[in-house]
Amino acid sequence: MNIIAQTPRLNDPVEQGIAATLDDFVALRHDLHRYPELAFQERRTSKIIASHLTSWGYDVAAGIAGTGLVATLKGGTGDRRIGIRADIDALPIEEATGLAYASSNPGVMHACGHDGHTSILLAAARYLAESGTFSGTLHLIFQPAEEIGAGARKMISEGLFERFPVDAVFGLHNWPAVPAGQFGFVTGPAMASVDQAKIRIVGKGGHGAEPHRAVDPVLASASFITALQSVVSRNVDPQDMAVATVGSIHAGSASNVIPESVELKLTMRAFTESVRQQLQQRIPALARAQAESFGAFADVDYRLGFPALINHRDETEFARKVALDTFGPARVEEGFKPRTASEDFAFMLQAKPGSYLFVGNGETAPLHSAHYDFNDAIIAPAARYWVRLVEAFLN
Numbered sequence: 001m002n003i004i005a006q007t008p009r010l011n012d013p014v015e016q017g018i019a020a021t022l023d024d025f026v027a028l029r030h031d032l033h034r035y036p037e038l039a040f041q042e043r044r045t046s047k048i049i050a051s052h053l054t055s056w057g058y059d060v061a062a063g064i065a066g067t068g069l070v071a072t073l074k075g076g077t078g079d080r081r082i083g084i085r086a087d088i089d090a091l092p093i094e095e096a097t098g099l100a101y102a103s104s105n106p107g108v109m110h111a112c113g114h115d116g117h118t119s120i121l122l123a124a125a126r127y128l129a130e131s132g133t134f135s136g137t138l139h140l141i142f143q144p145a146e147e148i149g150a151g152a153r154k155m156i157s158e159g160l161f162e163r164f165p166v167d168a169v170f171g172l173h174n175w176p177a178v179p180a181g182q183f184g185f186v187t188g189p190a191m192a193s194v195d196q197a198k199i200r201i202v203g204k205g206g207h208g209a210e211p212h213r214a215v216d217p218v219l220a221s222a223s224f225i226t227a228l229q230s231v232v233s234r235n236v237d238p239q240d241m242a243v244a245t246v247g248s249i250h251a252g253s254a255s256n257v258i259p260e261s262v263e264l265k266l267t268m269r270a271f272t273e274s275v276r277q278q279l280q281q282r283i284p285a286l287a288r289a290q291a292e293s294f295g296a297f298a299d300v301d302y303r304l305g306f307p308a309l310i311n312h313r314d315e316t317e318f319a320r321k322v323a324l325d326t327f328g329p330a331r332v333e334e335g336f337k338p339r340t341a342s343e344d345f346a347f348m349l350q351a352k353p354g355s356y357l358f359v360g361n362g363e364t365a366p367l368h369s370a371h372y373d374f375n376d377a378i379i380a381p382a383a384r385y386w387v388r389l390v391e392a393f394l395n
């Protein structure tokens, strides 16, 4: 579906207003794409965002979590307050798109569409400032370092919601392989938690010809990896989702030497805190017990990453209704499924009610691919959606 090619309905002032400035925001998106910046280094990006918002009349508070900022605009006499968040960071990937506006920063790339999310929110910000069609307080949150997960948490720990109180907070992500401009909503768990473990199984090295004089950590780790499959299949409730993946295993360097130790790296995903805790308890216990049964021992370093992203029911229903009212039912995906990827907006939804929604990016390369590009055709509908959401929330 090519949204740009659709004839605008002339009776919708938001659609017309967004269309009138669209070229500027496509150009801005390409500029951000050309100069991507990694987590907490988004200085140029942050400056550009702040200067636009200031010129449109927003109060800009910069330097929150380093390169993060919040832009505030009050309208009318309403006392409701809404937060909308866009992420601004890029990834350590060498771009392979060959686009005219491809990254000029070697090894850094906007491969997750945060250049698009930023442009969408700025397009909506400009319209809202010029039209003044809301009554209440609007806080636009531009967050650094989503990809490494520290940005949302850091903004919150630096007083984000004390300085800029909101009744609800919303965010969106583009999603490849969903038709461009289709909206997806999920109530409850929408994206998974992500945790990591580094496990070192330590035995006693020796000669490959004399295993009886050694304690073989390779055998112990093989047994652990097999036993690990039972955590998802035998411990976790079959109705719940859990993933435990061994993504890396390293030991030894010669065929005739029993190594001293084996190092494994794991990633775990879950949709609920109880399953997450179950994995956190069961996996280290299993690693230790399996190692011990071979006379070895296991050192486990289990690190919690982001929690699962849990959308609040009322705010998600509200967000869905805005999409239905704005675009009609054909543009809202029925039964949109939770995703097993992760997102640090989860921290904001632990602090405040709100919802995280998805906008189809069309048939593009997947997120985090060196061939991915954000689809400019979704800037207009997504910006229009933010405007409608703010107008509906603040009236």
Ligand SMILES: [Zn+2]
Pocket (backbone or CB within 6 Å): 111, 112, 147, 367, 368
């Ligand atoms: Zn990403």
Ligand SMILES: [Zn+2]
Pocket (backbone or CB within 6 Å): 112, 113, 114, 146, 173
């Ligand atoms: Zn992303």
